[in-house]
Amino acid sequence: MPPLQRKLTAALLVTGLASTLSLGGIAHWMLMRDFQQSVMDEAFAHFSADALAYLQRYGSWAEATRYQPFPEFVRQRHRPPMPGDAPRPRQGFDRRGAPPFHFLIMDPQGRILKGLDGLPEGTLAPPEVRATARPIRVGDRVELLASPQGEPVLTRRDEDYLAAMRQALLTGMAVAVVLALALGLLMGRRMSTSLQLLTHAIRGMQKNRELPRQVTVRSGDEIGELAQAFNAMNAELTQAHRDLREYAELTASQSARLKELSIRDPLTDLFNRRHFDEQANSLYQQAMRYGHPLSVMVGDLDFFKQINDDFSHAVGDEVLRRVAVLLRDGTRKADLVARYGGEEFVILFPESTLAQAAHCCEKLRLAIEIHPWHEVHPQLRVTMSMGLSDTLAAGSVEKMIAEADSYLYQAKHGGRNRVLPAA
Ligand SMILES: Nc1nc2c(ncn2[C@@H]2O[C@H](COP(=O)(O)OP(=O)(O)OP(=O)(O)O)[C@@H](O)[C@H]2O)c(=O)[nH]1
Numbered sequence: 082m083p084p085l086q087r088k089l090t091a092a093l094l095v096t097g098l099a100s101t102l103s104l105g106g107i108a109h110w111m112l113m114r115d116f117q118q119s120v121m122d123e124a125f126a127h128f129s130a131d132a133l134a135y136l137q138r139y140g141s142w143a144e145a146t147r148y149q150p151f152p153e154f155v156r157q158r159h160r161p162p163m164p165g166d167a168p169r170p171r172q173g174f175d176r177r178g179a180p181p182f183h184f185l186i187m188d189p190q191g192r193i194l195k196g197l198d199g200l201p202e203g204t205l206a207p208p209e210v211r212a213t214a215r216p217i218r219v220g221d222r223v224e225l226l227a228s229p230q231g232e233p234v235l236t237r238r239d240e241d242y243l244a245a246m247r248q249a250l251l252t253g254m255a256v257a258v259v260l261a262l263a264l265g266l267l268m269g270r271r272m273s274t275s276l277q278l279l280t281h282a283i284r285g286m287q288k289n290r291e292l293p294r295q296v297t298v299r300s301g302d303e304i305g306e307l308a309q310a311f312n313a314m315n316a317e318l319t320q321a322h323r324d325l326r327e328y329a330e331l332t333a334s335q336s337a338r339l340k341e342l343s344i345r346d347p348l349t350d351l352f353n354r355r356h357f358d359e360q361a362n363s364l365y366q367q368a369m370r371y372g373h374p375l376s377v378m379v380g381d382l383d384f385f386k387q388i389n390d391d392f393s394h395a396v397g398d399e400v401l402r403r404v405a406v407l408l409r410d411g412t413r414k415a416d417l418v419a420r421y422g423g424e425e426f427v428i429l430f431p432e433s434t435l436a437q438a439a440h441c442c443e444k445l446r447l448a449i450e451i452h453p454w455h456e457v458h459p460q461l462r463v464t465m466s467m468g469l470s471d472t473l474a475a476g477s478v479e480k481m482i483a484e485a486d487s488y489l490y491q492a493k494h495g496g497r498n499r500v501l502p503a504a
Pocket residue numbers: 348381382383384385386387389393394395396397398401422423424493
């Protein structure tokens with residue numbers, strides 16, 4: 082049993098037991114008090130009827146006691162009916178002749194006419210006895226005072242009745258305790274289940290970062306409010322999480338785009354010079370370290386100024402774009418192709434000897450030469466001169482580029498549209 086359920090059950094059980102015991106005690110006390118009162122009322126009614134009959138027969142108490150003692154008169158009055166007696170009204174419980182109370186009889190001033198233990202005839206009854214005395218009247222006149230003395234004498238029937246009432250009280254108390262226990266178990270389980278749902282949801286959020294999570298608690302109490310507050314908080318958190326993720330994705334894509342822009346040449350979409358230098362440098366370091374071959378090509382379009390002048394700057398731009406595509410399509414993915422300056426391009430060939438790079442560059446040169454340039458302009462002819470270097474020993478990639486540049490210079494002076502050193 083979960084701790085909360087155990088506590089609630091115990092609390093309701095203790096409360097139920099305490100209230101049942103105290104209520105039962107009060108009910109029992111009231112039952113006894115009312116029962117004794119009713120026994121006393123009944124006894125007094127009989128007693129006063131006997132006393133009145135006694136007075137009526139003999140005129141006064143003093144006169145009557147001279148002829149017949151009161152107890153004898155009462156015995157005679159209540160003897161079993163004899164054949165021929167007039168029918169008598171039935172009087173209350175049959176106490177087998179034992180009166181439930183003994184009454185002390187006093188005159189209206191409190192002087193004792195018929196004494197009991199410790200209270201002799203002729204003396205004045207103590208004030209507390211007189212205070213409990215009840216008047217016996219003839220018409221409006223108080224003839225006698227009667228005060229009950231001692232505990233009531235209960236009949237078997239009275240005791241059976243009281244026992245049945247006590248039994249009923251005990252059964253009621255037991256039922257109340259069982260109900261309190263059942264109620265405690267039920268309420269405890271309900272509260273505990275609701276709280277467990279919430280705890281499970283919160284732990285799920287903490288451990289597995291699971292969003293969204295909604296709990297279903299159908300109750301209008303504080304736990305229901307707690308569940309509603311949790312659901313609202315979870316919904317807000319989910320939304321905030323979603324917004325944050327979208328924002329992070331947007332930022333990531335923007336930063337990737339920015340990074341791409343920062344390393345690309347906008348006209349040809351090839352890598353720009355700065356990126357080439359960075360990458361070439363690191364590839365040079367790797368080649369040096371592992372003793373692998375590495376070649377670099379520097380290419381320059383022939384008479385490009387003439388192209389711009391003869392066919393317009395726009396045609397010149399289109400030539401640069403198409404050359405870029407040809408260079409990219411004619412090389413491997415691992416090769417680093419970049420626009421190095423106006424009409425100048427560079428390619429770094431990792432894992433390539435000079436012969437392999439020259440072979441590839443020769444194909445590139447041919448591809449440029451035979452490209453259908455008439456599509457751009459009918460008289461357009463485009464060629465490229467290229468210089469190569471694979472001299473890792475030069476000391477840096479810049480020095481290799483400088484060496485390739487000197488071969489390019491030679492190629493230009495040698496008639497252009499060629500690759501040097503040749504394959
Ligand atoms: N259309 C266009 N032209 C450019 C661009 N960048 C550089 N140029 C031009 O390219 C031309 C290069 O001319 P030069 O350096 O004289 O070389 P060349 O005319 O190709 O002569 P050689 O290299 O000796 O064959 C210059 O006129 C530049 O203005 C560009 O982005 N677009």
